[in-house]
Amino acid sequence: MPGPAADVRAVAGADPWSPSPARVRERRRETGDTVTLALEPADPAQTRFAPGQFTMLSLSGVGEVPISVSGDPDEALLVQTIRAVGCVTSRLAALKPGEALGVRGPFGTGWPLESAAGRDLLLVAGGLGLAPLRPVLYHALARRERFGALALCYGTRSPDDRLFRGELEAWARRADLHLAVTVDHAGPDWEGEVGVVTRLLARTPCRPERTVALVCGPEIMMRFTARELEHLGVAPGRIHLSMERNMQCGIGLCGHCQWGPFLLCRDGPVFPWERIRAAFGVRGL
Amino acid sequence: METVEDLVLGHPFFRDIDPEAGRVVAGCARNTVFRSGELVFREGDSADWFYCIRSGRLALELHAPHGGPIRIDTRGPGEVAGWSWIVPPYRWYCDARAVEEVHALQFDGACLRRKMEDDASLGYLLYKRFVPVILRTLQGTRMQLLDVYARPGR
Structure with missing residues (x-):
C-alpha cells in the first residue's frame, strides 16, 4: 500500500486563499463538546493529506478556524474532529449531514x-x-x-x-x-x-x-x-x-501563527523536539 | 521456584540494588495476593506496609463528603504503592483497592524502619529509591491540578 500522497502540498498551492465548497457526509458525536465530521469536498484532491496536516474550515459570515485532519489517509473523505469552544467551532460542530462549509488546504508539515x-x-x-x-x-x-x-x-x-x-x-x-x-x-x-x-x-x-x-x-x-x-x-x-497557534492564512504569509522564529502553519505544525526545545524555554512565547 | 529474595531482586523498584542490601530488605517481605475489589489499606489506618506490584492494578481513592470514592491514582506492575510507612505518623492518607487481582510483594514497614535505624546506609539506600517515586507522584499531581485537558474557560 502506498504512503500518504507525496504531492499533498500541491493541493494547498492550487489556490490556497479561496475556500472550496464541501458537504457534511456524516457526523458523529465523540464527547459532550466534540464531534467528528466526515466531509465530502467538491475538489476530491482535498481529501489527500499527510497525517499531521490541518485544514482551514469556514462558514460564510461566521469565520474560519484551523482543524487537524483526523481520518484515514487511505479513505476518500476528509474527516475532522472539532471541539466546540468558540463561535466558529460551535457552529461547525453543529453542522448536520448535507450542510455545506468551506475548506482550504490541507496545510502544513506531516508526521515523519x-x-x-x-x-x-x-x-x-x-x-x-x-x-x-x-x-x-x-x-x-x-x-x-x-x-x-x-x-x-x-x-x-x-x-x-x-x-x-x-x-x-x-x-x-x-x-x-x-x-x-x-x-x-x-x-x-x-x-x-x-x-x-x-x-x-x-x-x-x-x-x-x-x-x-x-x-x-x-x-x-x-x-x-x-x-x-x-x-x-x-x-x-x-x-x-x-504545535498549535492562531493559524489564519495557512501558507506562512500573514504572521498570525508566528512562534519565535517559526511560522507554525508553514514550518509546522509538526516539529522535531530538538528544533523547538529552545523556544519551549522562552517564557510567554 | 523463585524465592521471595529472587522476586525482590527482580522487581523494577529494586533494580541494580546491592545484593546484600536486597537480602536484608527481602527479610521483611512476603508474597501476597488481593482479589479484585478487595480493600488493600484504608485512610487513617496504621501504615505498616508498602507493596511492590508484580501484576494487576491498585487504585488509590479519596472519599469526598456527599459523594462516592474518587480515584486519584493507580499503580500497576513494576510500581510501588505506599510510602506512609516511611514518614511519621505512619498513617495512610487514602484508601487503596485492588481494581483487578493483584500479586505483590508486601514489605513490613516496622521491620524495615528498625533495620534502617540500625544501618544508616540501608536507610539512605531506601530513601534514594523512594524519593524519586514521591517526586514523580508530586509532579503528576501538579499536572492533574492544572487540568490541562479542560475546555478553555472551564
Missing part, C-alpha cells in the same frame, strides 16, 4: 512517517491531541510490517472525555498494538489507569534507541512528555511534537 519506517513507533496523545495522531495509527496499522513495536499512550481528563471510544476498544483487542489509556479523574466505576500520561511511557514495548515518538496535546503535557522520553533514552531528533 517515512523516516519512522523500520523503527518502533510510539504515539503519545493528550486530550484532543489524539485527533491528529489517529491518521498515523490508521497508516501504521494498514502497513504494520513496516514498523517495529507500535504503541499509543493516551491521557485525557476523564473516562467521558475519551475520543473515538469504539475504536479504542477495537485497538485494545489487537495483539500488534500496545494501547494504554489513562485519565486525570475518575469515579469508582472506571477500572482503567488514573494518572498522567507520562507514567505510561516506560511500560510500552518500544525500545528507546529504536523509537520514533509522535506527541500531540496541550503544550505543557508535550513539554513534560518530551522530557520524559529523553530521560528514557529517546533521541531528541526522533521526538516530534505538533
Whole structure:
C-alpha cells in the first residue's frame, strides 16, 4: 500500500486563499463538546493529506478556524474532529449531514512517517491531541510490517472525555498494538489507569534507541512528555511534537501563527523536539 | 521456584540494588495476593506496609463528603504503592483497592524502619529509591491540578 500522497502540498498551492465548497457526509458525536465530521469536498484532491496536516474550515459570515485532519489517509473523505469552544467551532460542530462549509488546504508539515519506517513507533496523545495522531495509527496499522513495536499512550481528563471510544476498544483487542489509556479523574466505576500520561511511557514495548515518538496535546503535557522520553533514552531528533497557534492564512504569509522564529502553519505544525526545545524555554512565547 | 529474595531482586523498584542490601530488605517481605475489589489499606489506618506490584492494578481513592470514592491514582506492575510507612505518623492518607487481582510483594514497614535505624546506609539506600517515586507522584499531581485537558474557560 502506498504512503500518504507525496504531492499533498500541491493541493494547498492550487489556490490556497479561496475556500472550496464541501458537504457534511456524516457526523458523529465523540464527547459532550466534540464531534467528528466526515466531509465530502467538491475538489476530491482535498481529501489527500499527510497525517499531521490541518485544514482551514469556514462558514460564510461566521469565520474560519484551523482543524487537524483526523481520518484515514487511505479513505476518500476528509474527516475532522472539532471541539466546540468558540463561535466558529460551535457552529461547525453543529453542522448536520448535507450542510455545506468551506475548506482550504490541507496545510502544513506531516508526521515523519517515512523516516519512522523500520523503527518502533510510539504515539503519545493528550486530550484532543489524539485527533491528529489517529491518521498515523490508521497508516501504521494498514502497513504494520513496516514498523517495529507500535504503541499509543493516551491521557485525557476523564473516562467521558475519551475520543473515538469504539475504536479504542477495537485497538485494545489487537495483539500488534500496545494501547494504554489513562485519565486525570475518575469515579469508582472506571477500572482503567488514573494518572498522567507520562507514567505510561516506560511500560510500552518500544525500545528507546529504536523509537520514533509522535506527541500531540496541550503544550505543557508535550513539554513534560518530551522530557520524559529523553530521560528514557529517546533521541531528541526522533521526538516530534505538533504545535498549535492562531493559524489564519495557512501558507506562512500573514504572521498570525508566528512562534519565535517559526511560522507554525508553514514550518509546522509538526516539529522535531530538538528544533523547538529552545523556544519551549522562552517564557510567554 | 523463585524465592521471595529472587522476586525482590527482580522487581523494577529494586533494580541494580546491592545484593546484600536486597537480602536484608527481602527479610521483611512476603508474597501476597488481593482479589479484585478487595480493600488493600484504608485512610487513617496504621501504615505498616508498602507493596511492590508484580501484576494487576491498585487504585488509590479519596472519599469526598456527599459523594462516592474518587480515584486519584493507580499503580500497576513494576510500581510501588505506599510510602506512609516511611514518614511519621505512619498513617495512610487514602484508601487503596485492588481494581483487578493483584500479586505483590508486601514489605513490613516496622521491620524495615528498625533495620534502617540500625544501618544508616540501608536507610539512605531506601530513601534514594523512594524519593524519586514521591517526586514523580508530586509532579503528576501538579499536572492533574492544572487540568490541562479542560475546555478553555472551564
